[in-house]
Amino acid sequence: MKKIIIETLVASEKTAIIEDDKLVELLIDEAEDNKLVSNIYRGIVKNVKAGLEACFVDIGMEKLAYLPLKNDSNIKSGMDIMVQVNKDAVGTKGPKLNLEVSLSGRYLVYIPSNDRITISNRLQNEEERFRLKKIVKSLVGNDCGIIIRTEAQGCTQEELEKDFIELKTKYDLICKEFKLGIGPKPLYKELSTVSKYINDNVNEDVEEIVVNDTEKYNEIKNILKSINKDYLNKLKLIENQDIFDLYKVQSQIEKALNRKVWLKSGGYLIIDKTEALTVIDVNTGKFTGSSNREDTVYKTNEEACIEIARQLRLRDIGGIIIIDFIDMIKKKNKENLLKFLNYHLAKDKRKSEVLGLTRLGLVEVARRREKNSISEYYLEECNVCEGNSFIKSINYIMDDLEKEISRIKSHTCYNQITVEFNPMVLSKIKANKMDLINKIENKYGMNIWLKEDEKLSYEKYKIIFIS
Numbered sequence: 001m002k003k004i005i006i007e008t009l010v011a012s013e014k015t016a017i018i019e020d021d022k023l024v025e026l027l028i029d030e031a032e033d034n035k036l037v038s039n040i041y042r043g044i045v046k047n048v049k050a051g052l053e054a055c056f057v058d059i060g061m062e063k064l065a066y067l068p069l070k071n072d073s074n075i076k077s078g079m080d081i082m083v084q085v086n087k088d089a090v091g092t093k094g095p096k097l098n099l100e101v102s103l104s105g106r107y108l109v110y111i112p113s114n115d116r117i118t119i120s121n122r123l124q125n126e127e128e129r130f131r132l133k134k135i136v137k138s139l140v141g142n143d144c145g146i147i148i149r150t151e152a153q154g155c156t157q158e159e160l161e162k163d164f165i166e167l168k169t170k171y172d173l174i175c176k177e178f179k180l181g182i183g184p185k186p187l188y189k190e191l192s193t194v195s196k197y198i199n200d201n202v203n204e205d206v207e208e209i210v211v212n213d214t215e216k217y218n219e220i221k222n223i224l225k226s227i228n229k230d231y232l233n234k235l236k237l238i239e240n241q242d243i244f245d246l247y248k249v250q251s252q253i254e255k256a257l258n259r260k261v262w263l264k265s266g267g268y269l270i271i272d273k274t275e276a277l278t279v280i281d282v283n284t285g286k287f288t289g290s291s292n293r294e295d296t297v298y299k300t301n302e303e304a305c306i307e308i309a310r311q312l313r314l315r316d317i318g319g320i321i322i323i324d325f326i327d328m329i330k331k332k333n334k335e336n337l338l339k340f341l342n343y344h345l346a347k348d349k350r351k352s353e354v355l356g357l358t359r360l361g362l363v364e365v366a367r368r369r370e371k372n373s374i375s376e377y378y379l380e381e382c383n384v385c386e387g388n389s390f391i392k393s394i395n396y397i398m399d400d401l402e403k404e405i406s407r408i409k410s411h412t413c414y415n416q417i418t419v420e421f422n423p424m425v426l427s428k429i430k431a432n433k434m435d436l437i438n439k440i441e442n443k444y445g446m447n448i449w450l451k452e453d454e455k456l457s458y459e460k461y462k463i464i465f466i467s
Helices: 126-140 157-178 193-201 214-227 229-234 249-256 293-315 331-345 394-411 423-432 434-444
Strands: 002-008 012-019 022-030 040-049 054-058 065-068 080-087 096-098 108-111 117-119 145-148 185-188 206-211 235-237 260-262 268-273 277-283 319-324 352-357 363-367 379-381 390-392 416-421 447-452 461-466
Touching: 002 193, 002 214, 012 193, 022 193, 022 249, 022 293, 040 157, 065 080, 080 157, 108 157, 117 126, 126 145, 126 157, 157 185, 193 214, 206 214, 206 229, 214 229, 214 235, 229 235, 249 293, 268 293, 277 293, 293 331, 331 352, 331 363, 394 416, 394 423, 394 434, 394 461, 416 423, 423 434, 423 447, 434 447
Parallel strands: 002 206, 065 096, 117 145, 206 235, 277 319, 416 447
Antiparallel strands: 002 012, 012 022, 040 054, 040 080, 040 185, 054 065, 080 096, 108 145, 260 268, 268 277, 319 363, 352 363, 379 390, 416 461
16 A cells, blocks of 8 residues: 655655555655746747757746757747746756647646547556547547546546546636737646645555645645545644654665665665766675575565665666676576566656666666656765765755754744754855745744854754753
8 A cells, every 4th residue: 555745844845655664756846946847838939040950948037948849840039939848957958848738637648739649558458448548539539639647547438528628628728828918928837746746646545645734735635625535534634743754754765865775685785876877786695595596696686676676766766777686697587587677667657668688797777867866855975075975965954953943842842942053064054045944933933043063063963942
């Protein structure tokens, strides 16, 4: 069974997905982030670059957005166009746009600019695929494109029709908004990560949804009502407690930040991330298994496959992944292992592909990269070590501090505290995080004074109570 634990803090909102008491996925939204992916805008074409087969579009952001074009495109400078963001701005590059707008519902994805009806590859029952396509075809004809999502399995015609009508109505309102006024303009904002996940994934398999914030509780309550009122029984509000600690999420996050991951058998993985790729080394460790070495190695490699699939999803590792399994002699064992790895990677909604064995016997995997891995939120390079190791990030420290202040507020009568930090940490907070300190003060009714202490290590802070 699955549990969804949602922790709302001043600096971040995190959604932990737990399956069989194991953390399998962690979604993080930073309060300071201005995520644009899937948002729809009216943009003004500024520069058409025929040589690049692209143009740059003003959508009202600081940086111009980038729109790839086909050779036969008739887009010219000064035109108003409706565009959708498919990639956030990165570094000096602006957001990447798409002319083909799509709107995602619970069961369907609506694409008004084409007339194809396709279905998720994860839905493999041919009879069910035929049934769903037949229903959707009767609803939409040749007027628009539809992708039938995996969640549509078992849906009635009424459920699919309701989803389609909601999406079409939403698109009609977007078109109406596009025609009003002049200049760049936002037309549609995508749901928050948490709300979208709830809308897309809550079903009978979800046992419990736990939140720690009243506003978020009410938001999710409304989403569940629109899906199935029976699901309201799954929703639980737990305030004034560290729900990540209560549900053992935080301890599993700590483990996910380590290089070494132990397997139940006594074997272990070493996960090293570089700028270009991620390398995973599999070791037998303490596992001796049977007297047959090949059997011992194969069992360790099989266990490693299950854990690697989980770690890629949990750590949100994308790009090229190289796996160095323990050497096996039998060709059949090698083939079976690749099938086994493929099977467990297929459970991940993020597309992964096993590219096969290299000449050196390494397994190459490609996983689609959509956002930063969790280590980029929780860790930062150590200045003293000149980037050769990692330490807790300011994000980590700020989240931990808020939880500590929440505990103080719930269990003591103190309304004023002094927090002492390492000088380097304090300078970073004063430069970039004072607005978060002010929000924490307002949220908990606590006066917070900041002070430096050279004796404290970078990752530590000290709270002094003021009467």
